[in-house]
Amino acid sequence: MSGPATQIVDDDPAVRDALQWLLKSRGVQSQAWESADDFLSSASRELCGCLLLDVRMPGMSGIELFDRLRALNCRLPVIFLTGHGDVPMAVQALKDGAFDFIEKPYDDNALVDKVLAALEHDLKRCARENSVLLVRQNLAQLTQREQEVMQLILAGKLNKVIADQLGIAMRTVEVHRSHIFEKMQVRSAVELSQVLGLLGNKPEAEN
Amino acid sequence: MSGPATQIVDDDPAVRDALQWLLKSRGVQSQAWESADDFLSSASRELCGCLLLDVRMPGMSGIELFDRLRALNCRLPVIFLTGHGDVPMAVQALKDGAFDFIEKPYDDNALVDKVLAALEHDLKRCARENSVLLVRQNLAQLTQREQEVMQLILAGKLNKVIADQLGIAMRTVEVHRSHIFEKMQVRSAVELSQVLGLLGNKPEAEN
DNA sequence: AGCCGGTTTGCGGAAATCCACAATTGGCGC
DNA sequence: GCGCCAATTGTGGATTTCCGCAAACCGGCT
Incomplete structure (x- = not known):
């Protein structure tokens, strides 16, 4: 569970050892796996760090593992390693x-630099991920009705209008409103819209 | 000025003609330039569409042109074309x-597909860009004082608190507030924070 | 039946917002 | 100097928000 670590997946024991040794010498923790299946079945998908994937492996390829992880909603930064890379594949x-x-063959320093960049990148990603998660948790404990009211609040409507639109008394809207603020841990509609703004904005969208 | 078009930069006349013919046959408008300098000096940086750049050219390379454009804050999607591409360069x-x-050599269909994808991507980018531009224009016509007040409003503070903090009367804050809403073309602090939220969120950040 | 939580409503008051009308000050350019 | 604009403030009232206190209804669970 400790800090961020690098997950290495390569079928060649020599490569795995070389990478682990290299990373360890630079103070980067790592774990190594012999195959994609091996990694998939044993590793937690909640971790923080980065992946170093060999493209060509018996069984599941690194590319395929990458696709699987993305499908599993795992956003760990992935660095591919390949001896037979062609431009289209890289692109x-x-x-x-x-x-x-x-x-x-890779250059030791260049590789470590890229790993470090990936680790740093993932630290930020995890931080974002965590705050987003918090917001989602808060959001999840909102009642159906409260979510409806929240939408209308975010639409900038006055309590009076919301009441009309939902066919309920203004007082009721007020009660919902305060419950929403409480559960979302904010103190104003402005804060609410800012917090909610985090959800739709992934700094990294595919180009 | 018409619709989105593809800007081709390649020193080889045969390639330029082939590309223009290909694109025209698929209904894509294009303009061709013989060199990076040629393009830089003649083409508007405000256009919408995409760039098709040859990497290796006499004088300024495609890569260098790309860097220049980014430095000039031009976000047009760029597709590189190269006969001697290596993986690191592509990456x-x-x-x-x-x-x-x-x-x-490229595959006609694949290239057109990529161009179309780039054009579509740029349509969205332009749309975003335009709304962001609008917001910036509105923001620009805010007074110094109004911007200060706006910051505090976005921080969720009450008029009373803002007044204290700026050492002015609450009434003054109210006036600024209404001016801000008017100039920013919103009708509530919630809308304001949503509109402002568009600014900080570039869907494409460098990885 | 009894309890609980979600939803609903009313009352009444404190606090805040919104706004029209009105006015003062100071800098800048013609 | 005069006009213009940003910044400032005041008065007073209409509207809205925020909240505590109280209570009713209903569906689900024990």
Whole structure:
């Protein structure tokens, strides 16, 4: 559980050892896996850090593992490693959201730099992810009715209008309103809209 | 000025003609330029569409032109074309925000698809850009004082508190407030915060 | 039946917002 | 100096928000 670590997936034991040794020498923790299935079945999807994936492996390829993880809503930054990379493959991987794409043989310093960049990137991502999660949790404990009222509040409507529109008394709207603020841990409609603004805005959308 | 068009920059006349013919046959307007300098000096930076850049050219390379444009705050999607592309170059270009990277010889259909994707992408970008521009214009006509007050409003503070903090009467704050809403073309603090939320959220951040 | 939580409503008052009307001050340009 | 504009303030009233206190209804669970 500790800090951010690098997950290495490569079928070649020599490569795994070399990478682990290299990273360890630079103070980067890492775990290594022999195959994509191995990683998928054992690793937590909640972790923070980055992935170093070999493209060509027996069984599931690195690319396929990447796709699987994205489908599983795992946003860990992925650095591909390949000895037979071609341009179209690299381009596709990057456009699909891979963090980097490195050809073997790799330069030690360059690789470490990219890993460090990925780790730093993921720290920010995790921070964002966590605040988004918090907001979602707050949002989840809102009643159906409260969510309706919230929508109307965010639409900038006055309590009076909301009451009319929902066919209820203004007082009721006021009660909902205060419950919403309480559960969402904000103290004004402005804060509410700002907090909610975090949800729709992923700084990294596919280009 | 018409609709979105593709700007082609390639030193080889045969390639330019082939591309223009290909695009025209698919209903895509295009303009061609012989060199990066040529394009830079003649083309408007306000247009909408996409760029098709040859990487290797006498004088300024496509990559360099790309960097120049980014420095000039031009966000047009760029598709690189190259006959001697290597993986690191493609990766760097994509990480720097290029839209795509195609090797020559290219497949006609694939290239057109990518161009169309870029054009569609740019339509959305332009739409976003325009609304952002509008907001900026509104923001620009706010007085110094009004901007200060706006910040405090967005911080969720009450008029009374704002008045204290700025050392002015509450009435003055109210006046500023109404001026702000008027100039920003919104009718409540909630709308204001939503409109302002558009500014900080570029869907495309560098990875 | 009894309890609980969501939804609803009313009353009444404190606080805040919104606004029209009115006015003063100070800087800037013609 | 005069006009213009930003910034400032005041008065007073209409409207809205915010809240505590109280209570009713209903569906689900024990």
